[in-house]
Amino acid sequence: MGSIALEHVNKAFGGHQVISDVSLEIEDGAFVVFVGPSGCGKSTLLRLIAGLEDTTSGAILLDGVDVTDQGPAHRGLAMVFQSYALYPHMTVRQNIAFPLKMANIEKPVADKKVDAAARVLNLTDYLDRKPRQLSGGQRQRVAIGRAIVREPKAFLFDEPLSNLDAALRVNMRIEITELHQQLKTTMVYVTHDQVESMTMADKIVVLNAGQVEQFGSPMDLYKTPANKFVAGFIGSPKMNFLAGAAADKYSATTIGIRPEHMRISRESGDWPGRVGVAEHLGSDTFLHVHVDGAELQTVRTEGDKDFAPGDQVWLSPDPSRIYRFDRGGLALR
Amino acid sequence: MAREVTLQRKLTFTALAWLVAFLLFFPILWTILTSFKTEAEAIASPPTIIPTWTLENYFEVQARSDYFRHFFNSVWISVGSTLIALLIGIPSAWAMAFTPTKRTKDVLMWMLSTKMMPAVGVLVPMYLIFRDTGLLDTVWGLVIILTLINLPIVIWMLYTYFREIPVDILEAARMDGAILWKELIFVLVPMAVPGIASTLLLNIILAWNEAFWTINLTASKAAPLTAFISSFSSPQGLFWAKLSAASTLAIAPILVLGWLSQRQLVRGLTFGAVK
Numbered sequence: 001m002g003s004i005a006l007e008h009v010n011k012a013f014g015g016h017q018v019i020s021d022v023s024l025e026i027e028d029g030a031f032v033v034f035v036g037p038s039g040c041g042k043s044t045l046l047r048l049i050a051g052l053e054d055t056t057s058g059a060i061l062l063d064g065v066d067v068t069d070q071g072p073a074h075r076g077l078a079m080v081f082q083s084y085a086l087y088p089h090m091t092v093r094q095n096i097a098f099p100l101k102m103a104n105i106e107k108p109v110a111d112k113k114v115d116a117a118a119r120v121l122n123l124t125d126y127l128d129r130k131p132r133q134l135s136g137g138q139r140q141r142v143a144i145g146r147a148i149v150r151e152p153k154a155f156l157f158d159e160p161l162s163n164l165d166a167a168l169r170v171n172m173r174i175e176i177t178e179l180h181q182q183l184k185t186t187m188v189y190v191t192h193d194q195v196e197s198m199t200m201a202d203k204i205v206v207l208n209a210g211q212v213e214q215f216g217s218p219m220d221l222y223k224t225p226a227n228k229f230v231a232g233f234i235g236s237p238k239m240n241f242l243a244g245a246a247a248d249k250y251s252a253t254t255i256g257i258r259p260e261h262m263r264i265s266r267e268s269g270d271w272p273g274r275v276g277v278a279e280h281l282g283s284d285t286f287l288h289v290h291v292d293g294a295e296l297q298t299v300r301t302e303g304d305k306d307f308a309p310g311d312q313v314w315l316s317p318d319p320s321r322i323y324r325f326d327r328g329g330l331a332l333r
Numbered sequence: 334m335a336r337e338v339t340l341q342r343k344l345t346f347t348a349l350a351w352l353v354a355f356l357l358f359f360p361i362l363w364t365i366l367t368s369f370k371t372e373a374e375a376i377a378s379p380p381t382i383i384p385t386w387t388l389e390n391y392f393e394v395q396a397r398s399d400y401f402r403h404f405f406n407s408v409w410i411s412v413g414s415t416l417i418a419l420l421i422g423i424p425s426a427w428a429m430a431f432t433p434t435k436r437t438k439d440v441l442m443w444m445l446s447t448k449m450m451p452a453v454g455v456l457v458p459m460y461l462i463f464r465d466t467g468l469l470d471t472v473w474g475l476v477i478i479l480t481l482i483n484l485p486i487v488i489w490m491l492y493t494y495f496r497e498i499p500v501d502i503l504e505a506a507r508m509d510g511a512i513l514w515k516e517l518i519f520v521l522v523p524m525a526v527p528g529i530a531s532t533l534l535l536n537i538i539l540a541w542n543e544a545f546w547t548i549n550l551t552a553s554k555a556a557p558l559t560a561f562i563s564s565f566s567s568p569q570g571l572f573w574a575k576l577s578a579a580s581t582l583a584i585a586p587i588l589v590l591g592w593l594s595q596r597q598l599v600r601g602l603t604f605g606a607v608k
Contacts, residue, residue, distance in 0.1 A: 052504050072507040085505035089523045098519075102510035146509065156508075 001063050002153035002186035003028040004049060009058035011044055011210075018044050020210045021058075026154075026188065026203075028063075031180050034190045035197040036207035036233070042190045043158055045207065049188060050156050051075050062153060073102075078147035079156040082163060084139045086131040092118075092142050093127040099150040110149075117145040120179075137168045144179070154186035161196065173200060194234055198222070206230050228329035231256050237286055239323070240297045246271065252324035252332055259286065259300040261321035264307070269314025273297065275307050289315060361584065368577035375573035390578035398564060400582055407557035407583075409472050410547065411540035414479035415533055418487040421480070423529070426491035427521060431500050441492065444485040452482075452545050463550055470552045478550065479540045486539070487532055494528025495521070527600055534594050541587045558583035 004026040011019035018041045026032050034042040047053040049060060051072035059068045067075050078099070086095050093114055100110040118124045121141040131139055140160060147155055157176070161169045177200050180187050191197055197204050198218045206213040206221065206229070214226040218234075225231035231239050239256045247255045263269065264287065273291035280303065287299045287307055297315060307313065324332040367375050368391070369384040394400065429437045459478070460469075468474030498521070506520040522529065544559040551560050562583050565576045591598070 050508060052507065071512075072504070073510045073512050077508065079505065079508040081501045081505060083499060083501045085499065085501035087502060087506075087520060087524075089526075098506070098511075099509035101519075102506075102515060146505075150510070 001028050003063055004154060004186065004188065005061040005064075006045075006049070007059045007061070009045075009048060009060065010056045011041075011048060011053065012056045018210050019048065022210075022212055024205065024212065024215065026186060028186055029184050031177075031187045031189065031200060031202045032205060033197040033201035033203075034188065034205045034207055035192065035194055036213075038192055040207040041210040042192075042205075042207045044210075046156050046158055046188060046190045050077055050079050076153045077156055078150060078152035078154075079158065080140075080143045080147050080160045082159040084131070084143045084163075086139055086142055086146075088131055091128050091130055092123060092134070092145075095131065095142055096123075096127075096145040096149055099146060103150060113149045114145075117149045120148070120182075121145050136164050137172065140164065140172060144176070148179070148183065152185070154188060157187065157189040159190055159192070161191075161193075176200065195236060198234065204234070206233055208233075224331070224333075225323065226331055228254060228256065228325045228331075231323055231325070231331070237298045237300065240295070242271075242291075242294050242297075244293065246294065247324075250322060250324055253327045254325040254329070255317075256323035256325065257317040258321065259298040261318040262297065262299045263316045263318065264289070264299045264301060264305075265314045265316070266311070267314065269316035271297075271315045273313055273315055275309050275311040275313055278307055278309060287313075289313060291315060361588070364577045364580050364584075367574055368581045370574050370577075372572055372574045375577070390574045391582070394565070394575055394578045394582065398561060400561065403556055403558045403561040403583075404586070406472060406475075406555055407541055407559075407586075410475045410479060410555075410557050411537045413472070413476040414483065414540050415487075415536040417476065417480045418484050418536060419491075419529065419533060422484060422487035422491050422532075423517065423522065426488050426495050427517060429488075430492050430495035430498075431503060441489065444488060448482075448485050456549060459546075460550065469550060470555045472555045474550060475547055475555055475557070478546050479543055482543065482546070483536050483539055487536055490532040490535070491525070491528065494525050494532075497528075498524055527597070530594075531598050531600065534590070534598050538587055538591060 004024075006022055006024040009019055009022045010017070022045060034045060036042050044053060048055055051067070051070060051074075055068055059066055061067065062075060062077075087098065090098065096114045096117055097110050100113060105113075114127075115124070118127055121144060123138065123141055123145060126134060126138060126142075131142065134142065140163075143160070160176075161172050164172060173196060176187075176189075180200075189196075189200060201218055203216060204218055204221055205215045208229050213233075214221055214230045221230055221234045225234060228241070232241070235258055237259045239258050240262065241254050241256050243254045247253060271291045271294070273289040276288045276290050276296065278288075279286040283303050285301050285303050285305055285307070287301060289297045289299055291297050299315065301307070326332055366382070366384055369386050369388070370381065371385060371387055371389070374381045374384060429441065463469045463474055463478075468477070502524070503516055503520060506516045511519065542559070544563070547557050547559045548563055551557070556564075562576070562579050565572065565579045
């Protein structure tokens with residue numbers, strides 16, 4: 001079991017409010033991702049759940065039990081750090097076995113668990129090595145192994161893939177998702193990468209300036225963002241925003257159109273513009289179009305569409321996929 | 334051409350290094366040489382360089398006072414005070430390195446400032462406290478005072494080493510279920526072994542060589558080797574050869590320790606400075 005509940009949690013460092021009145025319910029077995037720009041408080045929120053930071057006010061409940069005043073060693077949660085945080089003086093085996101040693105588990109039982117974890121994570125051949133003799137991906141696996149052997153109530157991941165190169169990151173992303181499907185243990189995962197959040201999460205918590213902007217499934221956030229911040233943060237490339245006359249037409253202060261919902265044409269459309277940069281990804285092409293009197297607009301087209309920088313074009317939105325926002329940035333429905 | 338220049342530079346620097354090393358070592362060398370001279374040779378002018386290699390001074394020193402008793406007092410005092418200082422210093426440095434507050438720097442400065450005070454300024458009150466508590470001329474008394482004297486240095490050194498250790502690793506230990514003392518014993522201390530070892534060695538050397546308090550607060554029972562040496566500068570005049578023999582005996586153990594551990598000492602003292 002591993003349900004996590006936050007009730008009106010606040011955290012301030014000195015006079016600086018980092019987390020403001022956050023309340024959340026994380027169900028047992030869910031994969032929840034905290035996402036937001038750097039400095040939004042997502043890591044702090046994770047550390048509050050871990051017990052590595054004390055709350056300024058509010059309560060944290062694990063399986064309905066208030067653990068707000070318990071230290072990290074007593075909460076029964078496991079954490080994977082961005083820096084891996086392996087014990088450099090111990091072998092891989094000792095690293096993975098460390099939580100079992102702390103729990104006073106007998107050595108034969110511990111050895112069996114370590115071997116099982118090593119098998120799952122393809123670390124069997126490396127058990128006698130020291131962390132410095134491993135590659136980044138292997139170190140990350142050891143960190144995960146150390147987390148899984150003790151069968152925690154929940155796993156906490158603090159940007160675990162940020163130090164890996166792009167190809168490895170995709171692999172590890174899949175491995176962690178598969179691990180979640182196997183173990184069915186609650187996982188809370190912090191990232192600034194919205195692609196990671198969209199692909200891995202059951203539920204996403206979008207944080208901004210210490211507050212929850214929206215909590216929902218990835219497709220909920222994509223389809224019905226609660227406000228302009230979430231609309232701009234979720235989705236890649238980022239949503240286009242238009243204000244002024246273009247928005248007035250739809251009786252909103254601002255309208256948003258995702259790049260994949262923007263039509264581009266050489267002949268006609270709503271807004272005239274000029275192609276700036278064209279990014280060819282093969283399958284897709286992202287065109288950055290300078291529209292008169294508006295911000296740079298991004299259009300996603302098929303890879304074989306042939307637009308070159310400097311081309312005069314017309315843009316028009318897919319009328320059924322226009323997001324409307326009021327003066328305060330809240331979505332109008 | 335370029336190669337010749339570097340060779341020349343290399344030779345110059347090597348010669349310079351040897352010269353500096355020789356200058357630094359000369360007083361010790363001279364003491365050792367003098368200890369093997371007769372008293373007449375020792376005060377001869379111009380000085381004789383090569384002694385007659387007599388062991389007479391050593392026999393006489395041992396006959397006049399018990400070297401081994403002083404030696405063991407020195408061992409107890411330096412090792413005991415160092416271990417207690419580490420026992421106090423490790424948790425203190427841990428607290429300051431990993432959970433610093435606004436005042437941590439001030440606390441560290443304050444600790445260091447106690448080293449700036451001239452010891453003789455508090456000699457009388459310390460002497461009276463020692464007398465009234467019955468610590469005068471006891472090994473325990475010296476262990477206590479040397480622990481207190483060297484604690485600032487121990488904490489400063491450990492603090493510097495601990496700051497090099499990523500806090501993530503200690504947090505990982507906490508998440509893995511390590512309570513405070515297990516975190517210190519199983520994670521912090523093994524990772525800081527080079528730093529702790531050089532702190533230990535340096536502190537033993539400092540405590541071994543400490544002369545002011547060890548001479549002033551002892552009479553005979555607890556007198557360590559520093560008092561042993563000073564007892565040879567007697568009112569009847571200085572006997573240079575015997576004084577040298579006593580000094581050689583006093584510095585020999587620490588010289589050997591320093592020699593054996595020089596690699597560790599240098600590594601520890603430059604920890605963090607050289608990546």
